[in-house]
Amino acid sequence: MKNSLMALSGALMLGGIASAQNVAFEEYNLDNGMHVILHNDPSAPVIITSVMYHVGAKDENPERTGFAHFFEHLLFEGTENIKRGEWFKIVTSNGGTNNANTTEDRTYYFEVFPSNNTELGLWMESERLLHPVINQIGVDTQNEVVKEEKRLRYDNSPYGQLIPVVKKNMFKNHPYRWTTIGSMDHLDAAKLEEFQAFNKKFYIPNNAVLVVAGDISNKEQTKKWIQQYFGRIPKGPAITRQTFTEAPITKTITDTFEDPNIQIPMIVTAYRTPSMKTRDARVLDFISGILSDGKSSRLYKKIVDDNKTALQVGAFSYSQEDYGTYILYGLPQAPHTTEDILKEMDEEIIKLQTELISEKDLTKLKNKYENQYVNGNSSVEGIADNLATYYLLYGDVNLINTEKDIYNSITREEIRDVAKKYLNPNQRLVLNYVPSKDKAQN
Template sequence: MKKSLIALSSMLMLGGTAHAQKVAFEEYDLANGLHVILHNDSSAPVVITSVMYHVGAKDEQPDRTGFAHFFEHLLFEGTENIKRGEWFKIVTSNGGVNNANTTEDRTYYYEVFPSNNLELGLWMESERMLHPVINQIGVDTQNEVVKEEKRLRYDNSPYGQLIPQVKKYMFTKHPYRWTTIGSMEHLDAAKLEEFQAFNKKFYIPNNAVLIVAGDINNPTQTKQWIEKYFGSIPKGPAIVRQTFVEDPITQPINATFEDSNIQKPMVVAAYRTPSMKTRDARVLDFISTYLSDGKSSKLYKKIVDDKKMALQIGAFSYNQEDYGTYILYGMPQGEFTSKDLVKEIDEEIVKLQTDLISENDLQKLKNKYENQYVSGNSSVEGIADNLASYYLLYGDVNLINTEIEMYNSITREEIRTVAKKYLNPNQRLLLDYVPAKDKAENK
């Protein structure tokens, strides 16, 4: 009884926190098509100015991969009014921080300043959009930076090729088949005019959303600054995107990859899943958490703790705008093999497909996702990122407040149905990710 009361108390507190965290925002469009979203939060004297462009690795040509990620670096090189090498100096000297990141679907830039420097942040992002300097010096410099990043994150990192290898087999038609960092050979072969054309096509106001979040002292003044700095930027031609439809996976895919950076083998099971915008994708998130989120999860407790068959076990949903991938992985130990782990994993999946999970387990999942919802909206940086993503990728800004309702409405029956629909042996890749033979022989 005492445990029940404590659990009930925790749920009420969490629910109250989630409700209190409802994000208020205002949105409108400039004449050039730039979508603007404002979120006022005066709890701290900071403000974030961010721009998300609807361009990612999937918008590249097969022989020119890596452009979107390259631009994440290139557009810090400087503008007509910000000299080369001065961008970061301006930010830090005014008490700010900034960064950028790229996915298959979008590119995101942001600055966080003390709120009295809001105008500076808006000016800098408008400079990036209107006046970027894209010259050979910048391209050559960032080419070396990207090459070093690829060496660190992919080429010389243990298990760094896991996602690239999975993508290669999951997608044969869609641009998701290549990595965001792309091919160094493609970047080396590209001419300056190609980079300039890529910028002209995608980094335009009608392919972007501007977020101002935080301590907006004067909303009227903020709107005037936005119009002043962004309103005159020319609207670009509408971007026509090709639709890529993958054939269903109906036969098991078996593959092996040798990695010279590892000593322990890993087995990977991957399933192609629907767009992150779908309800099924949210149900798969629940399934991933149920199976492998934390040491109390089904797979970890069974395979690592109880049977001691693996050093590590895990699962995650790799969610994207057009398709997703559900990835399970495990590292066998002792006398156990990858086949042993797959057998144990499949047994748990069959249970999901056959039986309903307990009401208690379902409530635990809902509690975790409410907690994630609160955490995701606990900072202006998180709110700004969420506002931009929900507008640009999901087409509904208010999901920042309502998506949690979708998770809370997921039923045990849905979990069983979705597991049956997507997690079948004939619909997956089984990848043996093993040490390179020469390394294993020299061990």
């Protein structure tokens, strides 16, 4: 009886948290097809103006990879009304901050200002869309910036080639096979007209969602500004997107990659998984939690803590709009080897496939997700990003409030069945990520 009362109390507490965290929003379309989402939160005198475009690395020409990420940099160069080099000065001089980021599926830009600068933020984002200046000076400048970023994040970073190598093996047909940063040779070879054509095709209002979130003291005035600055932008031609299908992996893929930046080898296994929009992808998130979320997780406790086979182990779901990739990795602790780690990781996966996790562990998973949900919506920046993402990539803005219900409805049986469905030896890549032979000899 006592346990039942405690469980009921916990459920009521979870329900209270979820209800308290519901995000109110209003959404509508402009005549040019741009989707608009407004979220009012007067708790702090700040406003975020953000635009997410449905263009990422997967929309690129295979001979011109890196374009989507390149535009993340290029579109801060300036506009017809914002001189080159002035963008960041305008933002900082008005008490704001700004940033942008790119994935395989979308590109996102945002400014955070004191709420009395709402109009400024809207004007700047409309300028980026309506009056970008794409010239050779900007292309050449940002080309050097992107090259330096690639050197830091990929070429000279320990284990920096891990994701590129995994992607190349997991995808043979889909554009997910290349990285967001793309090829420097492709960017060097591209003509100015190609960058301008990319902008004209994808940077159109009917391929974007505008989110205004924060202290919207006068919603009607905000709507007037939105109409004034964005409503006049011409609608672009509808974008036809090609569908790419990958053949199932039916036997183990093996590969070896030599990295001159490392001294300790890494064993990596990767499995192709379904779109992040599916229920199975959410179940895989729970499986990640079971296997590698913290020092009490199964992989860490067994392989690092108890057996001391590995210095580090982990598992994560690399979720994307069309497909996902589920990745496990480990670094051996001498005298153990990567083969020892692989054996122990496989044992834990088999246990998930054949035994139901306990009700206590399931409750723990749900509580952890609830906490992540609350944290993800604890700032106006997080809410704006989530609103844009749920609209553009999931097709349902209200998932910001209801996705937690999907996670809370996951069962122990589903965890077992999803592990059996996707995490099998004949469906995976086994990658030996090792120090380069030249370095080892030195």
